[in-house]
Amino acid sequence: MSTDSLAEPLNHVSTRRLGSLRLRLTLAVPLLTAAIVAVFEWSLGNYESPAEGLARTAWLVLLLSAAQLILIEALLLRPLRRLAAGCEAMESAPVPLTPEAAVPTPGLAAELDRIGHAMLRARGSLWQQDQAARELRRELAQQRHLLQEAHSALEANQRELASLARIDALTGIANQRAFDEALRREFKRAQRLRGLLALAVLDLDQFKQFNLTHGTAVGDMALQRVASLLNERFKRDTDVVARLGGEEFVALLPGFGMAEAQGVLESLRDELRALRLPDGQGSLTLSVGLAAASPAHPYLSAQALLQAADEALYIAKHAGRDRLSLAA
Template sequence: MSNESVDELPSPATRGLGSLRLRLTLALPLLNALAVAVFEWSLAGELPNAQALARLTWLVVLLSAAQLLLVELWMLRPLRHLAAGCEAMESQCATPLPNDGLGAAPRLDGELDRIGHAMLRARDSLWQQEQSASELQRELSEQRRQLDHAQATLEANRRELASLARVDTLTGIANQRVFDEALRREFKRAQRERSLLAVAVLDLDQFRQFNRVHGKAAGDAALQRLAELLGTRFKRDTDLVARLGGEEFVALLPGFGMAEAQGVLESLREEWRALRLPDGDGQLTLSIGLAAASPAHPYLSAQALLQAADEALYIAKHAGRDRLSLAA
């Protein structure tokens, strides 16, 4: 082998730098992938999907490329210069040193200082990256806490809205929406089981005039008082009382025929007449229309049953008020 071939072979220092570069190229992506996976797991608590995995892969590639570039600029390049200087010194060992040969030592010290400064800068850069990652994790944790709080508030508001959509806000009893659903359900059950079902529509007589004389507050108190009376009178699990709007209420009485419902409603009307109103003045009477479905007296639909009770209430109003009228 000629001397020229020997000179072209890479030196041990060059081979060492190449080996170091190869190890860094293999190790940094693995370390970054592990760090990013642990960080994502600590945030999400579950395995990433395909889209998130692709995003993490690009993040690892970019982070590894940046770190390799920093290592190349701040550590490997000075080491290459140092290796070249060492090789030059070794090649000159066999020949007498010139008069200025003592200048190699200061140059070597300068290279070592540069390497030390490069390693310090690399360490500072890694520390800053760790601080940035910690700050990012704190921000994400705070955002997650705020998101959980917002979701809890939204759920509470949703439940409140759902409750308001099914409850009359003034009296606290069911509203017309709830009554309509219950009427259809109980009517189908009565048809299927051939059982009884009574519907009563109740209306306070001359309520608007009462409001004009005594004020809206007294009128609202009277509506609340009637709702309380209905709740205490009809308290079976199957009974339902609701406010249809204004001064009009309704009672749904499964299992009651015309005679049973008539007796209870007459008693209710007498009890209401005996009550004193909140302001102690004036008197509100109650008109009631009653309809009942039975195998002997069926109705075609739930709406037809309710309409029969409404027509009976109309008759009670035009017959002098303060009375109970039965559907034909």
């Protein structure tokens, strides 16, 4: 059977299919348009009578259907017809009998080459984009890791700064801010549990003169020795020793009454007298004001307890120094 005899049925099939498609579109488009226009027009309710509405709807359906069919013919059916004609032409072409006859025409070969080159360029572009995306993901992962490290370092610095904000830089013990927080906390706990709380304010006697005699460097080392002595003497987990500033220190002793705290502080004064100073010369003495809160002797506030200890220290200073005075 020849190729021409095969192409003829194919031509008829393609023509019948296009004709069938055109017929279905010609029937379906007006029906669908009529339904849409009817629903839209009747929803607006612009007509006084059904006859007027039907006439107006019919005209709209006719115009819209004609416009749609023209567009479908121009945009869909004509390209399909050309495509079918091209396929029919390719199908009706004679079958090559020799390898030389199988070589495509120069125009088709050039078109195939262009398509092949375009596909290669597209594949190369996709590969480059994939590599760029992978590189970007690696950079993002590195940046995320660096950001996490910076965040961890920042948190560590913040913790260190918070710790430094509560520690006296010279002596390494708590500063006044940390002491104020501990005093409020322990005072509330003693009130809630009806417990004991002793507070001692300690001041080195004539320390300004000591600095003038021995120098500020020796004076700083003496303050460090005193702070170390306080840490050694008051080393319970609940004890708090702090430097309020200059040569003034404070000791907060939860669970101690007046008698227990007085005994410990007298021993501390004796140890301070025996303390070996940095240059081996001179000596230091300590004046102490002591107040203690208890259920039998309560204070209205933590500030009132601190004020009572300050007043006792004032009495010890004016009574000749180097002594311990008890709050009334």
